[in-house]
Amino acid sequence: MDYEAVIGLEVHAQLLTKSKIFCGCSTEFGAPPNTHVCPVCLGMPGVLPVLNRQVAEFAIRAGLALHCRIREKSLFARKNYFYPDLPKGYQISMFEAPLCEHGWLEIPADGKSKRVSIIRIHLEEDAGKLVHAGDFDSAVESFVDLNRAGVPLMEIVSGPDLRSPEEAAEYMRTLRNILVYLEVCDGNMEEGSLRCDANVSIRPRGEEKFGTRAELKNMNSFRHVEKALAFEIERQKRVLESGGKVVQETRLWNAEAGKTLGMRGKEESHDYRYFPDPDLVPLVVDREWVERVRKNLPELPEQKRARFVSEYGLPEYDAGVLTAEKALADYFEATVKAGVEPKPASNWIMAELLRELKDDEKDVRDCPVRPEQLAALFRLMKDGTISGKIAKVVFSDMYKTGRDPAAIVEEKGLKQVTDTAAIEQAIDEVIAKNPTQLEQYRSGKTKVFGFFVGQVMKATQGKANPELVNELLKKKLG
Template sequence: MALEAIIGLEVHAQLLTRSKMFCRCSTDPSAGPNTVVCPICTAMPGVLPVINRRAVELVVRTGLALNCSIASHSIFARKNYWYPDLPKNYQISQYELPLCRDGYLDIDVNGQKRRIRIRRVHLEEDTGKLYHTAGNESRIDFNRCGVPLMEIVSEPDMRSADEAREYLVALRQVLRYIGVCTGNMEEGSFRCEPNVNVRDTESGAKTGISELKNLNSFRAVHQSVDFEIARHTRLLQRGETVPRQTRRWHPSDESRGGYTDVMRSKEEAHDYRYFPEPDLVPMRIGDDWLSEIRAGMPELPQQKRERFVSQYALTPYDAGVLTQSLEFAQYFEAAVAACRAGQVAEAAKRVSKWLQGEMSRLLNETGQDIADVPARPEHVAELLELVEEGKLTGTIAKEVFEEMFRTGKPAPQIVSERGIEVVGDASELERIVDQVLADHAEVVAKVKSGKTQSKGFLVGQVMKATRGQAVPQIVNDIIDRRLGV
């Protein structure tokens, strides 16, 4: 048996519009329960939907970013099913003639380039949220009801959990770049439902597709897909049939590892009784409108990566890290542009190193977004220039950077407030310190053994060697670091 996994992904992304899909209510996710609702999104008798033009634009934008063909003529359809979080008992969605179809997204999996085809991208409305209380009582919050939702359906082109995750990461990056979705999985603004089955490439035998639900992180997607591949493989190898099912993922806990179980079998599958939505007229995406949307398209992640490599002479790896988020890439470019001295490539290399090093470390530690960091790109450029000119040592610069990161003060201000006299050449000073330490090994040994008062002697020697021009505090710092005390 030569088995191969077949994976397709359905992604639901909430669109970043200010108002809902078919009414004027706000999409504010922080509003109190049932405070951003109106007769339209709660399906009062007699109300009618009106299409949110901005939402259509954002889907077309997505279609363009995913290399889709954009429909010049597109319609909405009613998807009829009964559920209390759906006040009309039908969802306005798209069935025939979706806005975008037949696109692709290129991804990089362990150094291999893979092209994942996109079947369709369509527009629909979100449902409300149900809350089941401890008693036998359910409550409904209709705030989310009618929030514009985009569905992106891939072809079953992925062959491993790694590919599924990479596709999802790359897709989210694109959606964030083009400003259509926050991409937040935990909050549910970016949801994923993988379809998984396994095929024997020799006999052509296939298992029934599992549609996986309840995945709210990349990790969950990866683990659940892996779990299903293993399950299907095992059953197929045993010669058992695997029925088509909707399965729910249960993340691992203390008692057991993550697993899936059956939510619905195919026999219970819905008949959605789709038909064209008679309350809405067909959408026409004219050439003018399409050109306008095209003209407003930002640079996409892949384009940016390639440009970073050619423009800044960065390695593809560095370019990839720096372009992971649009804000990070923008910060990088602004910092490089603010560097006055030297060649662009050199400046880029320095900025890249600092952003991937200190900046990333501090962002991770504080959980901040780079866009919210008080230190601006020009401050970073200024600091790096001080280092470059030899006015600050690397280690001192890191301290200055940390304060800059917290306060947003420019480097020269921090330096003067701390009494760090920027005179002489920092690396020269370090050289002198090293010389003094080498000349007085016995004193060094004393300090290391705990007699820290002897350190004053070493500082004095350095001051003497520099004829008093060095700043004692800096000298102290350098000695401390060298001796590791």
């Protein structure tokens, strides 16, 4: 039978505040265990959490960018469950009255765009981290680091609108890009600042009713989101086709095994007994606040893309590639600002720069070549110090060493040869060595001209000015 997948994603985004959501402890990643903790985030009795204003501000910003309605009065609620990474025995979250609701996000799908609904965005605190010593299966103890407990999270819940693993990954990419543009989240999936759970079910194509869903957890990259969903959809198909029933359950993606596995020993379905947290007063966001945030919204990917076309005269394709990552767009603009023409800058970034970064699996934010250095390389090309071909060699070196292009050109003697006499000498030698090709050329096979150019460039280690070589060769072969 032909089945269709129905997928909804719950994305947890860590908000880029300096301090935690309800206390002044630092949110910095990677500190020694249990050093960013205080009585509030340790859940000591008698303490009072107080909301970080910036957390609300960031969530409103995200809500507006995702076309949500901002609720005038939201409430924090306690979500009760016991787990060692949760010192209070409850997580402060939002339940009935989330801050943002009824939004949407457009993603590219099949060459068109598809609107995915955002059901809600709510605020909550992160839990601590459990570390298992040694081999997981044989370990009998866990270690708890509460540095992450109380770090602000925003949970973004999509509607069940996604129909394939590819669409789900595209949604994640688009959402991540927007959050990074908004400067509310750094989008780092490996460090866990962006996490994703997926609800997935299948149904016969054409059927309206949803099938029974499984909840997938533990996918820490776009690729894994896609792989885990693809695996799970196939698994559910096999279950149905062998006459079985899909059970509603939580499954963990195991990246090494390439499988989703049902969670072991899971107790009865969670009953969180939510109730309003009496320690936190309601969050009231008046129209004035919303409008102030709206007015200060930064440029979003779509707008930037349009501007790159109109302001820099770039083709749609270039604008799309460059704005797919805010950091890349910033790099391009800094390069242009440093004096490079937009289109050549775009070409160079898309071809040379992105290739090096990809080979290196590096983020553009960690690019060893600064935009000013790239601009300096362009100046060397423009004033004729080096040819375009040599520039690529120099760039490779810049990327490896982070050094300035002028220093590399100097040290490696890569200056372009514009000395007519030197080039003529090289040409004479090449002609003398290749009488057959000379004969062919003179008998009308002008195609071998390219051969001569190549030989001369080779003889000058690529340093001869190509235009000059062309001009002089024509004369000599004449």
